[in-house]
Amino acid sequence: MTRRSPPRGAWPDSASRPLLTPIQPSVVYATGAPDDLDAIYEGRAQGFTYAREGHPNAVALARRIDAMEGAQDGLVVGSGMAAVTAALLGALKAGDHVLGGDQLYGRTLRLFSETLPGLGIATSTADATDAAAMAAAIRPETRMILIEVVSNPTIRVADVAGIARLARDRGLLLAIDNTFTTPRAFRPFDHGADIVIHSVTKLLAGHSDATLGYVAARDADLRARIATLAVTTGLTASPFDCWLAERGLFTFDLRYDRAEANAAALADTLARLPGVRRVLYPTRADHPDHNRAAALLGGHGSHMVSFEIAGGRAEANALVRAAEGIAFAPTLGDVATTLSHPASSSHRGLTPERRADLGMGEGFFRVSAGCEPTDALCEAFARAVEGSGAAAV
Numbered sequence: 001m002t003r004r005s006p007p008r009g010a011w012p013d014s015a016s017r018p019l020l021t022p023i024q025p026s027v028v029y030a031t032g033a034p035d036d037l038d039a040i041y042e043g044r045a046q047g048f049t050y051a052r053e054g055h056p057n058a059v060a061l062a063r064r065i066d067a068m069e070g071a072q073d074g075l076v077v078g079s080g081m082a083a084v085t086a087a088l089l090g091a092l093k094a095g096d097h098v099l100g101g102d103q104l105y106g107r108t109l110r111l112f113s114e115t116l117p118g119l120g121i122a123t124s125t126a127d128a129t130d131a132a133a134m135a136a137a138i139r140p141e142t143r144m145i146l147i148e149v150v151s152n153p154t155i156r157v158a159d160v161a162g163i164a165r166l167a168r169d170r171g172l173l174l175a176i177d178n179t180f181t182t183p184r185a186f187r188p189f190d191h192g193a194d195i196v197i198h199s200v201t202k203l204l205a206g207h208s209d210a211t212l213g214y215v216a217a218r219d220a221d222l223r224a225r226i227a228t229l230a231v232t233t234g235l236t237a238s239p240f241d242c243w244l245a246e247r248g249l250f251t252f253d254l255r256y257d258r259a260e261a262n263a264a265a266l267a268d269t270l271a272r273l274p275g276v277r278r279v280l281y282p283t284r285a286d287h288p289d290h291n292r293a294a295a296l297l298g299g300h301g302s303h304m305v306s307f308e309i310a311g312g313r314a315e316a317n318a319l320v321r322a323a324e325g326i327a328f329a330p331t332l333g334d335v336a337t338t339l340s341h342p343a344s345s346s347h348r349g350l351t352p353e354r355r356a357d358l359g360m361g362e363g364f365f366r367v368s369a370g371c372e373p374t375d376a377l378c379e380a381f382a383r384a385v386e387g388s389g390a391a392a393v
Contacts (some may be wrong), residue, residue, distance in 0.1 A: 021060050024056045027050065030156045031125075053231050056239075058237045058239070058243070061242045062075060066216065075216070075226060077178050077215065078236055080197070080212075080213040085233075086229050086235055087217075088392040090115075092143055096142075097139050097144070098112075098144045099124075099125070099138060099142055103136075105148070106346035108146075109350070128341075129157065131163050133167060143172060145173070149176060150180040151297070151305075152304075155306045156289055157287075161354075174194050180328075181297065182198075182256060186300075197214070200213055205244060205333070206251070207248055211242050212237050256303065260301060276308070277363070278308050280307065298299070303369045303370075305369060306365065306366045306367070310393035311390050313387070314362060315362075316363055320386045328341070332368030335371050338368045338370070343362055347360055365382075
């Protein structure tokens, strides 16, 4: 008797189920007949067809983030910038104008200055800490406002309440990048947002081993437009990265709380060191948006700290070389603390004059606090600042 092999893709029957979400890297999914495929595409049956259009690991991750954000049918894409791109191009068309906060992430600013205008979408920026300044920048063709709750990397806190009222009164979409604050500190849909964006790469995934983004919209038609744009342009997320990020979410609360506590302690330590000109952390009384941060974030400060030392590039180089055990890397949200220098990384595309206007000189650094022992972390930065020679400048 001839023994037949199981069909390709067959899975062993089992009376039990896996404790962890399985990784499903299949690019294509088989159906029984054309009618079955029609049912999937027309929404009458649940299923998958082709990985660019969605796969189980992306959906599993998206639903977990949906639950955290109070969202519905969010979409996981290949990176944080893919999420920004999907939101903008899915919601806007040629002839529209989008207004952004003037301290958005550097690559988002480059999207504003270099990419969107070439597609016929006009852009401009204004101070997101001042709703009146945002109102003054609105044009007849404005369709969207895009802000970050806490700006990258200057840690300014947007006037979310004022901007949300403005968007509602003018009939504009409000998109909020919640990467820094995360749903642990802030849920944008609860504060009037129409679109929520994340770089899942950062604190949500949390281990610097997955590159992903997430975008969700309140309105079902807008969700569909964003999803269509993402599928058409191939902003597909890797199943393996989705699996890694979902794994990371199970420790998210623990990692966030520890990193936030470390960031607050590090901010206080840095503020006492000779050679440190300023420290930016939302819960500190000397933060320019302290009162707003207290009301908006409910006592949270997040895991990000920025500071500026006296001097220029020479002192900056010396500080990095003296920061033993602290990775100098243009990322954030890892379990280990990382140090970055916006002038040479995220905001290198801006002119020195523009960076200076935004408060990012050569002595300006951004820290993503990790989960190390607090005393060891603060001591490492104290040695680094001392080794920079900034106190002598």
